[in-house]
Amino acid sequence: MNTWHSIRQSPMTALGIALLTLLVFLTLFGPWIVPNDPLTVQMSERLQPPSWQYPFGTDHLGRCLFSRLVEGAQITLGLAAVVIVTVAVIGIPVGLLSGYVGGRLDTILMRIVDGAGALPEFVVAISVAGFLGPNLTNLLLSIVAIKWMGYARVVRSIVLSEREKEYVLAARVAGGSAWTVMRRHLIPQILSPVFVLAALDIGKIIMLIAMFSFLGLGAQPPTPEWGAMLNDGRPYFQTVPELMIYPGMAILLVVISCNLIADGLRDRLDVRSR
Amino acid sequence: MKDTKESMESSPLLTVNRLSKTYSTAKGAPVQALQDVSFHIRKGECLGLVGESGSGKSTLSRLLLSLERPDSGEMYVHGVPLNGLTGKALRETRKQVQVVFQDPHAALNQRLPIWRSVLEPLDNYPDVTPPFLADVRPNRRETAAKLLEMVGLLPEHLDRYPHELSGGQKQRVAIARGISLRPDLLICDEPTSCLDVSLQAQMLRLLKRLQRQLGLSYLFISHDIVSIRMMSDRILVMQEGRIVDQFPSDQILSEERHLYTKQLTAAVR
Ligand SMILES: Nc1ncnc2c1ncn2[C@@H]1O[C@H](COP(=O)(O)OP(=O)(O)OP(=O)(O)O)[C@@H](O)[C@H]1O
Numbered sequence: 001m002n003t004w005h006s007i008r009q010s011p012m013t014a015l016g017i018a019l020l021t022l023l024v025f026l027t028l029f030g031p032w033i034v035p036n037d038p039l040t041v042q043m044s045e046r047l048q049p050p051s052w053q054y055p056f057g058t059d060h061l062g063r064c065l066f067s068r069l070v071e072g073a074q075i076t077l078g079l080a081a082v083v084i085v086t087v088a089v090i091g092i093p094v095g096l097l098s099g100y101v102g103g104r105l106d107t108i109l110m111r112i113v114d115g116a117g118a119l120p121e122f123v124v125a126i127s128v129a130g131f132l133g134p135n136l137t138n139l140l141l142s143i144v145a146i147k148w149m150g151y152a153r154v155v156r157s158i159v160l161s162e163r164e165k166e167y168v169l170a171a172r173v174a175g176g177s178a179w180t181v182m183r184r185h186l187i188p189q190i191l192s193p194v195f196v197l198a199a200l201d202i203g204k205i206i207m208l209i210a211m212f213s214f215l216g217l218g219a220q221p222p223t224p225e226w227g228a229m230l231n232d233g234r235p236y237f238q239t240v241p242e243l244m245i246y247p248g249m250a251i252l253l254v255v256i257s258c259n260l261i262a263d264g265l266r267d268r269l270d271v272r273s274r
Numbered sequence: 275m276k277d278t279k280e281s282m283e284s285s286p287l288l289t290v291n292r293l294s295k296t297y298s299t300a301k302g303a304p305v306q307a308l309q310d311v312s313f314h315i316r317k318g319e320c321l322g323l324v325g326e327s328g329s330g331k332s333t334l335s336r337l338l339l340s341l342e343r344p345d346s347g348e349m350y351v352h353g354v355p356l357n358g359l360t361g362k363a364l365r366e367t368r369k370q371v372q373v374v375f376q377d378p379h380a381a382l383n384q385r386l387p388i389w390r391s392v393l394e395p396l397d398n399y400p401d402v403t404p405p406f407l408a409d410v411r412p413n414r415r416e417t418a419a420k421l422l423e424m425v426g427l428l429p430e431h432l433d434r435y436p437h438e439l440s441g442g443q444k445q446r447v448a449i450a451r452g453i454s455l456r457p458d459l460l461i462c463d464e465p466t467s468c469l470d471v472s473l474q475a476q477m478l479r480l481l482k483r484l485q486r487q488l489g490l491s492y493l494f495i496s497h498d499i500v501s502i503r504m505m506s507d508r509i510l511v512m513q514e515g516r517i518v519d520q521f522p523s524d525q526i527l528s529e530e531r532h533l534y535t536k537q538l539t540a541a542v543r
């Protein structure tokens with residue numbers, strides 16, 4: 001009821017939710033929907049136009065473009081979800097501890113976060129690719145290594161301001177252990193801002209993974225990751241631009257829908273922009 | 275343990291000895307919020323603490339509640355030192371010293387229904403059953419209802435959220451939480467100063483009644499000399515972090531009073 005009302009209030013958020021729902025649906029049920037195996041190479045069928053057999057046609061190795069895109073949704077959303085969850089699982093406890101316990105621990109942690117957290121993810125990711133080799137695992141590790149700090153910082157700043165408030169003092173006087181106070185009072189306070197941050201970051205992470213895969217530093221062929229597919233299609237851009245347009249559109253849509261949802265969440269949860 | 279407690283019966287409930295606290299501020303001079311503060315509170319007594327804004331009253335209450343640590347000095351509850359307690363020992367003494375804060379709105383978690391806030395202390399101490407809750411203690415909601423009833427609220431308030439209550443009702447909830455463990459000492463840090471004037475007398479009467487009914491001791495903090503006088507058996511006067519005067523309430527108008535006390539009373543005489 002309430003949700004429905006707020007969706008009607010902001011059609012753009014609704015659009016974002018609809019698009020993402022579609023993508024999640026494709027991710028979950030992709031294997032039953034796709035007409036062809038996304039990896040099977042058939043040189044006799046290369047660069048086919050759309051048909052009943054191949055709804056979006058085939059690529060330069062005769063693989064079904066539609067099946068590869070659907071498989072790519074699973075990879076893209078799956079990786080982004082793994083990264084976000086990992087980042088939150090590291091960043092939230094660190095921010096909680098740092099803010100609530102304070103003292104020396106806080107000083108050390110925040111020094112690390114302020115120093116390393118200022119580096120852009122892609123610089124770190126490129127260096128890691130250079131030193132440890134270009135592959136998906138190294139890319140994801142580099143993103144996680146930088147991104148958790150933003151979460152730790154946001155969580156810490158909320159904890160620092162909340163822990164002086166009388167309801168938290170009252171909870172301590174009431175005999176709550178540090179863990180009880182965090183669980184009952186502080187964690188519920190940080191969830192909304194963390195959700196907004198995560199929704200914004202998912203778009204960025206998807207872009208980053210696609211960008212690195214396009215440069216050949218992330219997902220490697222024949223994985224149907226959308227960035228890698230862009231790269232595959234590059235030599236044929238003059239003759240068969242669909243090879244690049246479809247994965248490009250897919251990336252665009254998912255990033256836009258994440259950002260629309262993030263904006264909607266921010267308005268609805270009334271998170272102060274920081 | 276019981277023996278020591280009995281032998282302490284005649285000794286004060288709370289003893290504070292030369293307590294000092296200095297805050298260092300980001301820019302400029304450190305603030306001496308408390309300097310060499312000593313006093314005691316006897317069992318069943320209400321000690322009033324009066325002083326202007328910034329005189330260190332809340333600092334004292336935060337130290338007594340172990341929310342902050344003093345720079346020097348000692349505090350004893352039933353002869354047991356409060357200083358430097360952590361973990362289990364700290365939890366044990368917290369049962370005996372509870373609080374009602376100034377701002378009832380800030381003192382309740384906006385996301386929790388009233389009954390959860392009221393039960394917070396009892397939920398943290400499953401082994402504690404105050405005599406006045408003995409018959410309802412096994413049932414959490416009945417316990418909460420009984421506590422609300424004791425402060426003049428109704429069962430229908432159990433499932434409300436703080437924003438659905440008035441300021442006075444919220445303060446009653448905070449009081450219910452403060453008495454729920456039947457602490458020996460309840461610190462009331464300006465419990466009425468955020469309330470409408472018309473509600474203040476009601477709230478003081480409630481506190482007085484609960485004190486008598488449950489045999490509590492109060493440290494009653496206020497900058498309003500009238501309510502201090504109405505509530506307290508003895509009065510401490512604080513100025514710039516020091517106790518400048520200390521006397522039984524009925525001698526508030528005596529000629530021996532400190533100049534600052536006379537200024538405070540002059541305004542209302
Ligand atoms: N955390 C802190 N950091 C720095 N200074 C502080 C801190 N807490 C209190 N002070 C200072 O200590 C002094 C005493 O403050 P305190 O809150 O105890 O006063 P109070 O008597 O309770 O005043 P009020 O009647 O306004 O509540 C004030 O000068 C205050 O600015």
Ligand SMILES: [Mg+2]
Nearest residue numbers: 331332333463
């Ligand atoms: Mg104060």
